[in-house]
Each structure stands twice: as structure tokens, then as C-alpha cells.
Amino acid sequence: MREAGRGRGSGRVIRWLGPGLVVSGVALAGLLGSGALAGASPSHQAARSQAAPSQAAGPPISYSLPPDSYVAPGKVLFEANCSSCHGTDAYGSDRAPNLVGVGAATVDFWVSTGRMPLAGSAIQAVRKPPRFTRTETLQIAAYVASLAPVTPNAPSIPAVSTSVAGQADGLDLFVLDCAACHTVTGAGDALADGYFAPSLHVATKTQVAEAIRTGPGNMPRFGPGELSDKQVADVVSYVTGVIQQPDNGGGLGIGGIGPVAEGFVALLVGIGGLMLIAFWLGERA
Amino acid sequence: MTTLGNRPARGLRQRGTQGNGKVKADPVEAGVRWLDVRLGVAKGGRVFLDKIFPDHWSFLLGEIALYSFVILIVTGIWLSLFFNASTAEVIYHGAYAPLRGVKVSAAYASTIDISFGVRSGMVIRQMHHWAADVVLGSIAVHMCRVFFTGAYRKPREANWIIGVTLLTLGLANGFIGYSLPDDLVSGTGIRLVFSFLLSMPVVGSYLGFFIFGGNYPGDGSLIPRFFILHVLVLPLVILGLITAHLTLLVRQKHTQFPGKGRTEHNVVGTPMYPAFIAKTTGYLFMIAGVLWALGGLVQINPIWQFGPYAPYKISYAVQPDWYMGWLDGALRIMPSWEFASFGHTIPFEVFLPAIVFPGICFGVFYAWPFLEAWLTGDRADHNLLDRPRDKPRRTALGAAALAFFFTLFSASSTDVLANFFQISLNSVLWFFRFATVLVPVVVFFVTWRLCLDLALTPHSGKRKRTNVVTRSATGEYATTPSDDRPGDGHHELEPTPVPVFIDVGDRAEPVGADLGSGVRRIPRR
Numbered sequence: 001m002r003e004a005g006r007g008r009g010s011g012r013v014i015r016w017l018g019p020g021l022v023v024s025g026v027a028l029a030g031l032l033g034s035g036a037l038a039g040a041s042p043s044h045q046a047a048r049s050q051a052a053p054s055q056a057a058g059p060p061i062s063y064s065l066p067p068d069s070y071v072a073p074g075k076v077l078f079e080a081n082c083s084s085c086h087g088t089d090a091y092g093s094d095r096a097p098n099l100v101g102v103g104a105a106t107v108d109f110w111v112s113t114g115r116m117p118l119a120g121s122a123i124q125a126v127r128k129p130p131r132f133t134r135t136e137t138l139q140i141a142a143y144v145a146s147l148a149p150v151t152p153n154a155p156s157i158p159a160v161s162t163s164v165a166g167q168a169d170g171l172d173l174f175v176l177d178c179a180a181c182h183t184v185t186g187a188g189d190a191l192a193d194g195y196f197a198p199s200l201h202v203a204t205k206t207q208v209a210e211a212i213r214t215g216p217g218n219m220p221r222f223g224p225g226e227l228s229d230k231q232v233a234d235v236v237s238y239v240t241g242v243i244q245q246p247d248n249g250g251g252l253g254i255g256g257i258g259p260v261a262e263g264f265v266a267l268l269v270g271i272g273g274l275m276l277i278a279f280w281l282g283e284r285a
Numbered sequence: 286m287t288t289l290g291n292r293p294a295r296g297l298r299q300r301g302t303q304g305n306g307k308v309k310a311d312p313v314e315a316g317v318r319w320l321d322v323r324l325g326v327a328k329g330g331r332v333f334l335d336k337i338f339p340d341h342w343s344f345l346l347g348e349i350a351l352y353s354f355v356i357l358i359v360t361g362i363w364l365s366l367f368f369n370a371s372t373a374e375v376i377y378h379g380a381y382a383p384l385r386g387v388k389v390s391a392a393y394a395s396t397i398d399i400s401f402g403v404r405s406g407m408v409i410r411q412m413h414h415w416a417a418d419v420v421l422g423s424i425a426v427h428m429c430r431v432f433f434t435g436a437y438r439k440p441r442e443a444n445w446i447i448g449v450t451l452l453t454l455g456l457a458n459g460f461i462g463y464s465l466p467d468d469l470v471s472g473t474g475i476r477l478v479f480s481f482l483l484s485m486p487v488v489g490s491y492l493g494f495f496i497f498g499g500n501y502p503g504d505g506s507l508i509p510r511f512f513i514l515h516v517l518v519l520p521l522v523i524l525g526l527i528t529a530h531l532t533l534l535v536r537q538k539h540t541q542f543p544g545k546g547r548t549e550h551n552v553v554g555t556p557m558y559p560a561f562i563a564k565t566t567g568y569l570f571m572i573a574g575v576l577w578a579l580g581g582l583v584q585i586n587p588i589w590q591f592g593p594y595a596p597y598k599i600s601y602a603v604q605p606d607w608y609m610g611w612l613d614g615a616l617r618i619m620p621s622w623e624f625a626s627f628g629h630t631i632p633f634e635v636f637l638p639a640i641v642f643p644g645i646c647f648g649v650f651y652a653w654p655f656l657e658a659w660l661t662g663d664r665a666d667h668n669l670l671d672r673p674r675d676k677p678r679r680t681a682l683g684a685a686a687l688a689f690f691f692t693l694f695s696a697s698s699t700d701v702l703a704n705f706f707q708i709s710l711n712s713v714l715w716f717f718r719f720a721t722v723l724v725p726v727v728v729f730f731v732t733w734r735l736c737l738d739l740a741l742t743p744h745s746g747k748r749k750r751t752n753v754v755t756r757s758a759t760g761e762y763a764t765t766p767s768d769d770r771p772g773d774g775h776h777e778l779e780p781t782p783v784p785v786f787i788d789v790g791d792r793a794e795p796v797g798a799d800l801g802s803g804v805r806r807i808p809r810r
Contacts, residue, residue: 123709166386167382167383168383168384168385168386168387170383171383171384171387171592172387172592175469175592175595175598175600176597176598179469179598179599179600179601180599180600180601181601182601183600183601183602184469184470184590184591184592184600185590185591187602188704189601189602189700189701189704190699190700190701190703190704190709190710190713191710192709192710192711193709193710193711194708194709194710194711196703196704196707197601238383241383242383242590246587246590247381247383247587247589247590248584248587249400249401249407249584249587249589250400250407250411250583250584250585250587251411251581251582251583251584252582252583252584253584253587254583254584256587256590257602257701258470258586258602258603258604259586259604259605259606259607259610260604260607260697260698260701262418262585262586262606262607263418263606263607263610264607265579265583265585266415266418266419266422266579266607267418267422267607269575269579269583270415270418270419270422270575270576270579271349271419271422271423271426273575274349274419274423274571274572274575275346275349275426277568277571277575278342278343278345278346278348278349278568279342280342281342281345281564281567281568282340282341282342282343282344282345
């Protein structure tokens with residue numbers, strides 16, 4: 001009787017080796033995953049520090065107008081594609097705003113991001129593949145810019161040099177001026193009444209600078225009085241260098257939208273997975 | 286109980302002295318004997334090894350919470366060796382390049398250093414955070430199991446109250462821990478808490494100034510205070526309450542589902558030793574493995590992407606961790622009402638959802654065992670659990686409450702939902718205002734009806750067996766039901782003889798008398 005009891009007991013323990021192996025497997029996967037990712041992050045850092053400031057001279061942003069020869073073909077393109085809403089002389093209509101005096105950067109931003117021409121009567125124009133080539137876009141911009149003189153409020157097309165820009169200053173300015181709508185990870189978010197702050201993950205350097213300087217749609221305009229060219233370049237550098245290539249040193253980035261995605265993973269993978277394991281264990285006695 | 290404090294248990298003595306009284310040289314036994322002679326461990330050890338665990342998977346849900354808490358303590362001790370709980374301003378010069386040269390708090394800098402500068406710091410930090418998310422989730426599912434099966438009824442009201450307290454303290458400590466890194470997103474949460482405190486009539490301003498050390502953001506004493514609460518005070522209280530929770534569990538013994546050989550007066554299941562201890566230890570390692578895998582593979586709370594907190598800065602799309610989502614959702618959908626008269630303003634849009642609402646919720650949680658006894662007039666002892674379908678009103682009410690909290694939880698992500706589905710934020714907000722009221726009502730009646738219908742259809746929970754249609758050579762068709770699929774049906778478990786080295790004295794019923802193929806069972810008292 002005594003020996004039988006003991007024999008049974010050890011038999012049960014042996015049956016428990018199966019789960020034990022699963023444990024080691026899961027733990028090993030975690031170890032390998034963490035090791036691999038931890039190993040990956042220093043290379044991120046190295047790549048980034050190489051891109052950090054070199055002492056190249058030159059202005060952080062140079063503004064330039066397309067050549068005068070672009071004005072005439074731009075007028076043709078404008079009349080064929082834009083004038084039905086913005087009017088033949090770009091003076092606007094009851095459907096679209098007056099474009100005289102908005103400057104080349106505004107036109108370049110809206111056309112190069114594909115927001116113009118509008119696809120339909122949405123509350124807010126959305127980014128889509130641009131309809132025009134780079135040259136055609138610059139031609140339209142050249143035509144609109146030729147209708148009024150260049151002013152700080154109607155800037156020309158900016159070319160940003162991020163070689164002297166500081167990402168730390170960029171982070172500071174970004175959180176101060178941009179994160180309240182675009183979110184601190186640049187994922188974008190909904191605003192009131194169907195408006196939204198778009199994601200910054202696909203914008204080019206020129207487009208970011210154009211948006212800052214011209215204030216498209218609901219976005220406020222940051223003129224030279226608010227942000228210097230150096231500061232704009234700092235923000236551009238942070239957006240294109242850090243926000244668009246985030247350091248996901250901790251593993252899968254799961255969207256960069258914070259606790260909402262994390263909660264789903266915790267509840268579905270964490271609790272759900274552990275409940276499945278409990279279900280599997282509970283059938284074994 | 287035959288064991289007295291100063292002599293070894295009869296069982297141990299029997300096993301140790303064989304035949305002519307010669308003592309076998311078993312080092313384990315010698316060690317146990319040494320301890321027992323001095324400390325009398327046999328008595329308590331026997332109660333522990335004899336503890337019977339019913340064989341149903343849902344009884345393991347609480348263990349997720351217990352073992353995740355163990356992981357929290359272990360990883361938390363490790364983190365506290367590197368974390369600097371100070372708001373003193375330092376200039377960051379660590380491994381994360383984009384932040385170099387930025388003025389940050391020491392708390393923030395040390396958290397980034399844990400992530401990037403300390404060996405395996407990222408994994409431990411993320412394990413700690415995932416474990417926090419998981420521990421509260423497991424408390425929630427464990428609480429659901431206890432609620433829907435009626436396990437909180439007399440005599441276990443005290444343990445339900447301890448459980449609700451553990452949930453409350455877990456929420457509080459989770460929120461405080463989330464705030465410690467002093468990053469932009471968690472700082473927004475702290476700012477909200479200050480507003481919650483201010484919204485309280487009469488005491489609000491004093492309380493806020495007292496906790497924060499002055500007007501917001503305070504004199505820098507908040508992070509050190511939160512740190513002591515997070516690593517010392519609350520964990521100690523939680524640990525003490527867990528001990529009480531488990532002591533009561535052993536003292537009162539487990540509940541069990543009704544079944545063959547199971548009555549109000551016995552417990553049928555697996556003893557702690559040898560079977561259950563293997564099961565539960567295995568589960569500990571599996572939980573640790575899952576959390577480790579999450580910590581190593583999935584990024585959580587990347588504070589280096591958020592930047593340091595400054596009171597004049599804010600980010601959009603800021604949510605609390607998921608377990609605070611129901612409160613955040615309540616805050617979001619609340620209309621902006623306020624009371625302003627007699628020289629005082631009470632901001633109902635903050636006071637009601639942030640202070641009154643959770644107060645009511647936890648009040649109902651605490652009072653529920655007594656409320657139910659009062660409503661049903663049932664004041665008897667209950668050791669057998671209810672099947673949820675057999676109690677339609679309780680089950681429907683629980684389902685409605687779950688639906689209510691889940692709707693509020695979803696309302697916490699109004700902006701993310703609006704952006705993801707490209708609909709107006711205002712429409713989403715109004716949708717949730719109605720859904721919070723309507724969804725629980727619909728869920729209540731649907732669940733209630735389902736329970737009533739299920740009660741009328743026996744075996745409705747079982748899976749249907751496949752009908753196999755065969756054709757004979759002569760063209761004749763025949764239909765035969767297939768064999769049981771693996772896992773179908775609950776097979777009664779094999780009986781386990783009581784291990785002889787544990788002296789059970791008068792506590793065991795004879796095994797197998799009326800039980801047939803039952804499992805080991807012991808009387809309750």
C-alpha cells in the first residue's frame with residue numbers, strides 16, 4: 001500500500017515533464033527574442049550618431065522659386081486642372097479659396113502631397129499619390145507665385161539642410177508646437193468635426209518645412225517670427241530622422257499609438273494566452 | 286490532529302523507523318525531522334501538502350495574478366537598483382542619441398538608461414510593465430469567475446472584500462508605477478490626477494496641495510513620494526492581503542462545481558503534493574515565460590519616443606494603461622456640466638466621472654455579497670458553485686456590468702477610433718454616450734434569455750458529434766455517429782490513494798466507498 005502510493009505519486013510528477021518542456025521553450029523564445037533585439041539597438045545608435053551634426057556651412061533652409069520659364073506651361077496646367085474651382089486667374093470661387101499671394105510653397109505642398117486636385121467633397125483633403133510630376137508641380141507653383149510678389153507670408157519652395165540641425169532642439173520644439181495634434185510619435189490623430197492631424201511618417205523634408213511655413217488647412221502657420229529657419233530645420237530633422245525612423249529598441253513597435261495597442265496585446269496575448277494554458281492545464285490532474 | 290508541536294508527526298515517524306527501529310539515512314527526511322523537532326513544521330506542512338485543489342481550469346485564473354505579482358516583485362527589485370526617483374534636472378548624455386544634451390529629470394534619464402544603458406535592462410523593464418498589465422487583467426478574469434459562479438457567497442464574503450481591495454490597490458500601484466518615469470505621456474496623467482483632486486468640493490484644493498507639495502506641478506516631491514508608495518508601502522499591503530487571501534482560502538477550503546461525489550460538505554480534487562504542486566509550479570514558469578517573451582519581443586511604453594515631461598507641453602492621443610481605460614472613457618464621454626454658485630464651482634464634468642463614479646463602482650463591488658444575500662434572502666452557506674446559466678439574473682447582471690465597463694474602456698480610445706476609421710470624433714463621442722447606456726441593457730436581456738433557454742436544453746453545452754454517412758457496396762446508405770472527439774466530455778478522474786507518509790488521522794473519509802471512481806476527497810471540517 002505504501003509503495004503503491006509512492007509509485008503513483010512519482011508517475012504523476014513524470015507526467016508533468018510535458019508542461020515543463022513547454023515552459024523552457026517559451027522562456028527560451030523570450031530570451032532569444034530579447035537578446036536579438038537588444039543586440040540590434042546599438043547599431044541603430046551608431047547609424048544615428050553618424051548622421052549627427054557635421055560642421056558643414058550653409059543656411060539651414062534655402063528658399064527658391066522655380067525658373068521663369070515654368071510660368072507659361074504652369075498657366076496651361078493650372079487652367080486645365082485647377083481653374084474649375086480656383087477660377088481662371090486663381091482668384092477663387094464660392095467652392096475654393098483665392099490663391100493669389102499664397103506663394104509657391106503652399107502650391108507645392110498641396111499638389112506634391114496629392115491633396116490637390118481634390119478627389120471628392122471630403123471634410124479634409126487627404127494625402128494620395130500626386131497626379132503631377134515634379135516638374136509639372138513646380139510649373140503650377142511658378143505660375144501661382146508669379147501672380148503676386150514673394151513675402152515672408154508667401155514663401156518660396158524651401159530646401160532643408162539638416163546637417164547643422166539638432167534633433168534634441170527638434171524634439172523640444174516638436175513637443176511644444178506639433179505634438180498636441182500630431183501626437184508625440186507623429187502618428188496623427190482625429191480632431192473635432194471630422195478634421196484630423198495627418199500622420200507625419202511619409203512627409204518629405206521639403207513638405208514638412210512647407211507645412212510649418214504655410215500652415216495648410218487647420219494647421220497654424222509658423223512664420224519667421226515664431227520659428228527661425230534653424231528651428232524649422234531642427235523640427236524637420238527630428239521628424240524625418242527620429243519620428244519616421246523610431247528606435248523601437250524594445251521590440252515590435254505596435255503602431256506607436258501607446259497604451260491602446262499595448263492594452264490589446266496585454267489582454268489578447270497575455271491574458272488570452274495564459275487562459276488557454278490554464279484551460280490546457282486544468283484538464284490534466 | 287495528532288501532531289503536537291514538539292514531536293514529529295506520526296506519519297513521519299512511521300516512515301522514518303523501519304522494522305527494527307533503524308533510522309534510514311535519508312537526508313531530506315533527516316532535514317525535515319530536524320526542523321520539525323525544533324519548529325514543529327510537520328503540522329503546518331501537512332496542511333499545506335494536503336490542501337485539495339478542484340480540477341477545473343478556471344481555478345487557475347487567480348494564479349495568473351499571483352505569479353505575475355511574483356514576477357513584478359522580482360523585476361521591480363531589479364529596476365529599483367537602477368532607478369533614480371528624483372525630479373532634479375540633469376542633462377542627458379546617455380546611449381539614446383536624439384536626446385543628448387536635453388535637460389531632463391533624473392527619473393526620466395535613469396529610466397532611459399535602464400532601457401539602453403543597463404545590460405538586459407530593456408527586457409526587465411518591459412517584463413515589469415507587461416506583468417503589470419497582465420496582473421490586473423488576471424484579477425479581472427479571476428473576479429469574473431468568482432462572480433459568475435457565486436463563489437463569494439457565505440462564508441467567503443471576507444475573501445471577496447480582500448479581493449476587491451487587492452484590485453483597488455493594484456490599480457493604484459499600476460498608475461503610480463506608470464507615472465514614475467516622468468515622461469510626457471505619464472506626466473499628462475499626473476496632471477489629470479491633480480485636476481481630479483481639485484474637483485472635490487471643500488477638501489479638493491487642500492488635498493491637491495498636500496499631495497503635490499504646492500500648486501501643480503508641486504515642489505518636486507511627487508516622484509519620490511510615488512516611488513516610496515510604489516516600491517514599499519503598496520507592495521507590502523498587497524503582499525499582506527495576498528497572504529490573508531490565501532490563508533482564508535486554505536482555512537475555508539476551495540469551492541467546487543457540483544458533480545459526482547461532490548457535496549457541500551467535502552472537497553474533491555488533487556492534493557497539493559504530489560500532483561498540484563507540479564501543475565502550479567509549471568504554471569509559474571509558463572507565466573514567467575510568456576511575460577519574458579512579451580518583454581523581449583513587444584515594445585511597451587517607449588518613453589524615449591515621448592520625451593521628458595514639462596508642464597507646458599502636451600501630446601495628443603494620450604491614454605492611460607488599459608486598466609484605467611474605463612475611468613478615462615467615463616471622463617471623455619461626460620458632458621461638460623458644472624455647478625457654479627455661492628462663490629464656489631464644482632466641475633461636475635470632472636467630479637462625477639473621476640471621483641463619484643469609481644466610488645460608486647467600488648462601493649457596489651464591496652457590498653455585492655451582502656446586496657445579493659439581501660435581494661435573494663439566501664443566507665445559507667455555499668460551498669458548491671453555481672453554473673452561470675442556472676442563475677439567469679446574476680449572470681445577466683454580471684454580463685451587463687462587463688459590457689458597461691467594456692464600453693467605457695472602448696470610449697477611452699475615441700480619438701484613435703475616429704482616426705483609424707476616418708469618422709468624426711464628435712460622432713464617436715456621441716455614439717459612446719448612447720452605447721454606455723444602451724449596450725448594457727441589451728446585453729442584460731440577451732444574457733438573461735440565453736440562460737433561460739439554456740436551462741431548458743440539457744447537454745446544450747456539449748459539442749455535437751459528427752454523423753458519418755457510409756455507402757455499402759449495394760448502394761445502401763447508413764448513418765452512424767462518430768466516436769467522441771478528444772477532449773469531449775468531462776471524464777471523472779482516477780482516485781488517488783492518500784499518501785501514507787502524510788498522517789491524515791481522522792480527517793479522511795474512506796476512499797471509494799460511495800465514490801466509485803471519484804477523486805480523493807476530504808471533509809470540510
